Amino acid sequence: MIQSTEILNNARKRAVILLSGGMDSATCLAIAAKDNYECYAISFNYGQRHEVELACAKRLAYVYGAIKHLVIDVDMRRIGGSALTADIDVPKHRAIDPAVDVQAADIPITYVPARNTVFLSFALSWAETLKASDIFIGVNALDYSGYPDCRPEYIAAFEQMARLATAEPALKSLNIQTPLATMRKKDIVNEGLRVGVDFRLTHTCYDPVESPEVENSEDSASPTVMACGTCDACSLRQKGFLEAGIDDPIAYA
Amino acid sequence: MIQSTEILNNARKRAVILLSGGMDSATCLAIAAKDNYECYAISFNYGQRHEVELACAKRLAYVYGAIKHLVIDVDMRRIGGSALTADIDVPKHRAIDPAVDVQAADIPITYVPARNTVFLSFALSWAETLKASDIFIGVNALDYSGYPDCRPEYIAAFEQMARLATAEPALKSLNIQTPLATMRKKDIVNEGLRVGVDFRLTHTCYDPVESPEVENSEDSASPTVMACGTCDACSLRQKGFLEAGIDDPIAYA
Numbered sequence: 001m002i003q004s005t006e007i008l009n010n011a012r013k014r015a016v017i018l019l020s021g022g023m024d025s026a027t028c029l030a031i032a033a034k035d036n037y038e039c040y041a042i043s044f045n046y047g048q049r050h051e052v053e054l055a056c057a058k059r060l061a062y063v064y065g066a067i068k069h070l071v072i073d074v075d076m077r078r079i080g081g082s083a084l085t086a087d088i089d090v091p092k093h094r095a096i097d098p099a100v101d102v103q104a105a106d107i108p109i110t111y112v113p114a115r116n117t118v119f120l121s122f123a124l125s126w127a128e129t130l131k132a133s134d135i136f137i138g139v140n141a142l143d144y145s146g147y148p149d150c151r152p153e154y155i156a157a158f159e160q161m162a163r164l165a166t167a168e169p170a171l172k173s174l175n176i177q178t179p180l181a182t183m184r185k186k187d188i189v190n191e192g193l194r195v196g197v198d199f200r201l202t203h204t205c206y207d208p209v210e211s212p213e214v215e216n217s218e219d220s221a222s223p224t225v226m227a228c229g230t231c232d233a234c235s236l237r238q239k240g241f242l243e244a245g246i247d248d249p250i251a252y253a
Numbered sequence: 254m255i256q257s258t259e260i261l262n263n264a265r266k267r268a269v270i271l272l273s274g275g276m277d278s279a280t281c282l283a284i285a286a287k288d289n290y291e292c293y294a295i296s297f298n299y300g301q302r303h304e305v306e307l308a309c310a311k312r313l314a315y316v317y318g319a320i321k322h323l324v325i326d327v328d329m330r331r332i333g334g335s336a337l338t339a340d341i342d343v344p345k346h347r348a349i350d351p352a353v354d355v356q357a358a359d360i361p362i363t364y365v366p367a368r369n370t371v372f373l374s375f376a377l378s379w380a381e382t383l384k385a386s387d388i389f390i391g392v393n394a395l396d397y398s399g400y401p402d403c404r405p406e407y408i409a410a411f412e413q414m415a416r417l418a419t420a421e422p423a424l425k426s427l428n429i430q431t432p433l434a435t436m437r438k439k440d441i442v443n444e445g446l447r448v449g450v451d452f453r454l455t456h457t458c459y460d461p462v463e464s465p466e467v468e469n470s471e472d473s474a475s476p477t478v479m480a481c482g483t484c485d486a487c488s489l490r491q492k493g494f495l496e497a498g499i500d501d502p503i504a505y506a
Binding site for chain 1: 323325326327328329331332365366367368369370371373374375377378379381382400401402404406407410411413414415417418419420421
């Protein structure tokens, strides 16, 4: 009458979760875990300015019980074209107009060419190896900073392409899951709280600064860098917490 | 009355060419160059067994006048699942049935999960940075070893996705060009000769062996490794040259 853990595990569907270490992907991971997926987290070291994200991703993968956390090196600086990877200043103090959060006026310089396509392609490759049925990505079509590769029509086209790309029968019906697609940032804060995200473990800023006090803290969740508080990503995050009426637990410069 | 070279160059369309160093991608590059594209060649160091390909790609990029040759490191061994990147034996002496070259019976173990998707994604990222209008890839739907990501319906789906993925207006009508899509291997040999491909500079084998005589050769095109002559890639190449009635100029073990 004993059922082995392996047999029970085999009944669980597998999902690959794109995990940047930010609040959106952390919420995606927690949703997938709560939905009883076997979670395989994938992060990218792509020459981003904000390497602290990877430290956050590692902790999040552990906390939410990912079976494995894979960090792939992809040097997108060789290709260039973005303030996040090249020697271009990250824009600061851009007004985030609360009345205009459906679509940003233009594509910001922090856009990395085809970044989500590259990341989803690696996730697809791993999904095929794992015979995973789902890929989770925390894109958001509302408070989305104007990136073209966050739109639902883009995600649908990637899913269609992915189903044709692979040799694995399990992937012929692959789902690209975007549970945050139609949420505003404040809804993501609330959804995160619902599924138990510890927002202290997440990081969002495009241009973090060294923490002025790098003392040994008793709180292991404290980061040694602080968010700048003025880039687009910080502005969107702060607006989300403000509108949700929740205190943002991370430190700002 | 003097027109600057720069102005003349600006009139040329730009193309990113996926260049593996094999005969198919070499032919693609030569076609794009003959069609007067400004060619930007991209190759991948992905933990393949056959690194000699990259040396061939470098020489081909130079010979056919690519403006730039970018080699991207992507460690697909971390993901695994293929004899080309993992510790799995490359199959040898598989019969290539001349009557059955429309589709191989099953997916061979040399298939790298989502490889073309990963490679095309990097090409797309670079194309956006360059404002290139075209991406050339030497996939072939007939003598294609059974890889799902070589089929026309896959390429069409990638193109559709790519047009939605990018912020660059020039890429809204991006073309993924597959000039070899409907050719048999013998046709590719003939097409290569038509556009001036020096097949001595190309390499195809999945599992090359050290050349027994590593003497200083006066012929700089001579490789220091030889093709195995028995893997699927070698078998297809040999069949192509045989049917075209042309001598294959590379060395076999």
